[in-house]
Amino acid sequence: MILRASPSPSLSISTAQFQSPTLLIPNLKTQFRYKYRRLAKSVLLKTKSSVEQDLDGLPPEFYDDEWQAQQREKTKELRRRQQEEEEEENRKIDEYREIGSRMKGYPQEEVREARKLVSSFIRAAEEVEERIEEAAEKGELNELVLMVIWNRLDLARRDEEKDAIRALDLLYRRVETEILKREATPSMRLLNELLILHDGFNEEGWLKECRKLMVDTFPREDPFTLLVPEGFDINMHEGQLKLPSEADDVLLRVDFVREVDALLQEVRSEQSEEQSTQGLDPESVANRLKQQEKQRTIHQVEALLDLAATLKC
Structure with missing residues (x-):
């Protein structure tokens, strides 16, 4: 005698159902939706409990809406200041570029010589007066030298270097006075x-x-x-009378x-x-x-x- 196992109730599917698989789809969808809801609910509960555990260690101000609004305003103010600092930095960069481009129209060799001359004035310290007069006698003082001094003075002013400002301002005035004196009329x-x-x-x-x-x-x-x-004796003079050479x-x-x-x-x-x-x-x-x-x-x-x-x- 051959023993046959009775079919399981869950597997008792009629031949018609087995031959039509589309009849299983509604049941599968229902089971999947049910399982998904249970899973989502458990995840939300776990997430909520973990957040509550994380919030337990925060100060009481964190739960205050007014305090949070103040923090947001502070953040906005900080970002505004950062933007202002960036704009100020960009402005200074543009100004430095403008200062550096002032002498583009001059020959580079003359610019280098003028910078060397100004550097020698600065290094001369107490002997700067003699160095300026010596340069004036050689004809080395001109508009380009004044431009180099002015550029250095302008940079010192923008960097708020008070000692450099005073020293360069005096140097500029002294060189300018020497140039004007050389170019001035006798009067x-x-x-x-x-x-x-x-x-x-x-x-x-x-x-x-x-x-x-x-x-x-x-x-x-x-x-x-x-x-x-002076000392001319007309009684002893002979010939044509000429103007003295120094008359001019x-x-x-x-x-x-x-x-x-x-x-x-x-x-x-x-x-x-x-x-x-x-x-x-x-x-x-x-x-x-x-x-x-x-x-x-x-x-x-x-x-x-x-x-x-x-x-x-």
């Missing part, structure tokens, strides 16, 4: 020498020295003295008075356009001191003009 060179004689205290003694220098500089104002050199270098008193008066008129017109500052901030105080110094110089030039106008040569 302006004499005026500069007369102003330098002032010690800042003794006004009467200064005017006496200026009178003596004027008498030594201006020629005698009679026609004969202007035409012939002679500075007449009338020329000095005319140029100094024109300079004063120009300076007065510029001064009338300037507005006096009344503030107490450092910039306003510095401007007032400059105006006072300029006014003192104008008074000195006016005194020299009166002295030259009344001088009897």
Whole structure:
């Protein structure tokens, strides 16, 4: 006798069902949906419990909506400051590029020589005056040298290097004065020498020295003295009378008075356009001191003009 196993209830599928597989699909979908929901629910429960465990160690402020809003505002402020710093850095880079491009129109060899000359001025320290005068005698001072000094001064100002600013500003003014002195007319060179004689205290003694220098500089104002050199004896002279070779270098008193008066008129017109500052901030105080110094110089030039106008040569 052959024993046959009875079929399992779960596997009891009719022949019609076996021959039509599409009938199994609804049951499979239902089982899959049920299992998926159970799995998703268990995952959510585990996730919630793990988050609650993680939040247990945080400070109480974390649960405060107002505190979180403040933190978001701080984050926005930090990002804003970072953006401002980046913009400021980009602006400085553009300015440095602009400073570096100022001398592109000059020959590179001349630019290198000018930079070497300015570096020698800086290294000269206490002997800078002699070095500047030596360079002026050789004809090495020009606009390009001033441009190199100005570029260094501009960079020092942007980097807020106060010591370098003071030193370079003085160097620029000194070189500019030397260039102007070399290019100035005889009248302006004499005026500069007369102003330098002032010690800042003794006004009467200064005017006496200026009178003596004027008498030594201006020629005698009679026609004969202007035409012939000093010591000329007309009774012993024979032949054609010629002008002395140094006649072109002679500075007449009338020329000095005319140029100094024109300079004063120009300076007065510029001064009338300037507005006096009344503030107490450092910039306003510095401007007032400059105006006072300029006014003192104008008074000195006016005194020299009166002295030259009344001088009897």
